[in-house]
Amino acid sequence: MPSRRDFLKQNSLAIAGAFVAGGSAVAAPTVVSSSARVPALLGGPSAWNKNRWPTWPRWNPETDEKQLLEVMRSGVWSRAGVVTEFEKAWASALGAKRALAVVNGTNALVTAIAQLGIQAGDEVLVPPYTFIATVSAVLTNGALPVFVDIDPRTYQMDPAKIEAKITPRTKAIIPVHILGLPADMNRIMAIARKHKLVVIEDACQAHLAEIDRKKVGTIGDAGCFSFQNSKNLPIGEGGAVVSNNDAFMDRCFSYTNFGYAYGNTVGSVGTGAVMQGTKLRFSEYQAAIGLAQLKRLDAETTTRNENAAYLKAKIKAIPGIVPYELYPNVTRAAFHLFPFRYQADAFKGLSRADFLAALTAEGVPCSSGYIPLNTQPFLKETFRSKAFQHIYARESLNIDRYNERNACPENEQLCREAVWFTQNMLLAERSDMEAIASAIEKIYQNAETLKKRAK
Numbered sequence: 001m002p003s004r005r006d007f008l009k010q011n012s013l014a015i016a017g018a019f020v021a022g023g024s025a026v027a028a029p030t031v032v033s034s035s036a037r038v039p040a041l042l043g044g045p046s047a048w049n050k051n052r053w054p055t056w057p058r059w060n061p062e063t064d065e066k067q068l069l070e071v072m073r074s075g076v077w078s079r080a081g082v083v084t085e086f087e088k089a090w091a092s093a094l095g096a097k098r099a100l101a102v103v104n105g106t107n108a109l110v111t112a113i114a115q116l117g118i119q120a121g122d123e124v125l126v127p128p129y130t131f132i133a134t135v136s137a138v139l140t141n142g143a144l145p146v147f148v149d150i151d152p153r154t155y156q157m158d159p160a161k162i163e164a165k166i167t168p169r170t171k172a173i174i175p176v177h178i179l180g181l182p183a184d185m186n187r188i189m190a191i192a193r194k195h196k197l198v199v200i201e202d203a204c205q206a207h208l209a210e211i212d213r214k215k216v217g218t219i220g221d222a223g224c225f226s227f228q229n230s231k232n233l234p235i236g237e238g239g240a241v242v243s244n245n246d247a248f249m250d251r252c253f254s255y256t257n258f259g260y261a262y263g264n265t266v267g268s269v270g271t272g273a274v275m276q277g278t279k280l281r282f283s284e285y286q287a288a289i290g291l292a293q294l295k296r297l298d299a300e301t302t303t304r305n306e307n308a309a310y311l312k313a314k315i316k317a318i319p320g321i322v323p324y325e326l327y328p329n330v331t332r333a334a335f336h337l338f339p340f341r342y343q344a345d346a347f348k349g350l351s352r353a354d355f356l357a358a359l360t361a362e363g364v365p366c367s368s369g370y371i372p373l374n375t376q377p378f379l380k381e382t383f384r385s386k387a388f389q390h391i392y393a394r395e396s397l398n399i400d401r402y403n404e405r406n407a408c409p410e411n412e413q414l415c416r417e418a419v420w421f422t423q424n425m426l427l428a429e430r431s432d433m434e435a436i437a438s439a440i441e442k443i444y445q446n447a448e449t450l451k452k453r454a455k
């Protein structure tokens with residue numbers, strides 16, 4: 001820990017640096033005036049101009065529209081050659097044998113869970129620090145989510161807590177590479193093999209993230225991705241299942257196309273369905289957008305990694321700011337979000353909500369992220385359904401007992417402390433990272449005054 005004096009010295013330099021680097025974006029005093037240190041919430045100039053952050057999604061008419069227009073003008077809009085081209089490109093970007101594009105990440109998960117044989121009555125281990133779709137995909141298949149608490153340093157499912165949650169009914173683990181930071185797959189896979197569990201990676205936030213140079217989503221039995229608008233590969237809506245297992249991928253294809261045998265697509269009536277399926281097909285114009293976005297993804301991922309490392313190094317010395325940690329074998333993260341934990345005690349008790357308001361006023365967009373999933377009312381509602389009541393013993397569906405068994409205290413604490421920056425901010429310049437750091441430092445120095453104002 002640096003001393004407070006070191007910190008203040010460093011800090012005033014950082015503020016001066018930010019103004020120099022900031023150029024025309026700020027009122028641009030050449031010398032740091034004392035008013036520059038006044039938080040924006042208290043009437044000082046903001047550390048940055050909120051309108052300068054890169055917008056999302058990106059779109060370049062010159063390079064991105066040719067194939068899309070060809071698709072539009074061809075009139076072939078339902079699944080055909082461009083979807084297949086996108087699937088091949090996505091599989092190849094990951095080093096996976098196969099990819100199946102579907103309507104969204106949620107249904108990629110629903111499909112993978114169903115076609116790996118997870119059914120009503122089975123238990124599936126999930127982390128509580130995730131987007132709701134991870135859990136609802138389990139419930140949609142009639143299976144019971146069982147929550148494994150997280151490691152607050154990494155935000156990921158804690159492998160050390162998995163085995164205690166395994167019962168004779170446990171069939172699968174869904175590690176989620178949440179925020180685009182890889183989960184500890186080496187340990188999770190070892191546990192899964194030992195107990196003969198299926199592993200479905202929820203990589204919906206983790207495009208091109210890697211462990212030991214292997215892409216996440218290709219380590220377990222199946223990987224699921226989302227191409228929703230906010231995601232690092234944005235198509236508006238879209239998703240994919242990836243795997244090296246041909247029989248499984250053929251079944252996923254059938255399931256998402258009325259149960260018709262693999263290879264039958266649009267207009268194949270009269271061939272007969274080999275299984276009960278639904279319809280979750282991707283369309284040609286979505287695939288054309290995806291191919292355009294894919295061209296940028298690798299370079300953008302590199303920029304996010306570089307800026308995240310730089311920002312982390314800048315803010316980690318600030319007392320009360322605890323940035324994420326990556327597992328040692330992570331060779332690349334996706335940084336769908338940049339997270340740190342905010343510890344109010346070091347900020348004179350300034351609440352996280354007041355810290356977020358002060359940081360937002362400095363021109364730095366930020367949010368508090370997820371609220372605990374395992375205690376939300378949708379679980380109780382699902383447990384009341386006829387289907388669940390038929391499948392499960394009364395005892396399993398007693399919501400109070402369920403909540404006790406699924407208590408995740410580390411996650412509760414993380415949900416109180418987390419602060420997020422969105423991935424598009426990591427596509428900005430180095431000087432923007434400096435601005436974020438100096439805005440946080442400014443709030444740190446003025447925590448007492450800000451707290452008085454908040455009262």
Ligand SMILES: *Cc1c(COP(=O)(O)O)cnc(C)c1O
Pocket residue numbers: 104105106107130131133134176178202204205225226227228237238239
């Ligand atoms: C976005 C997301 C999903 C769902 O993807 P959609 O394309 O929005 O359906 C699932 N899991 C995680 C972790 C996500 O972030």
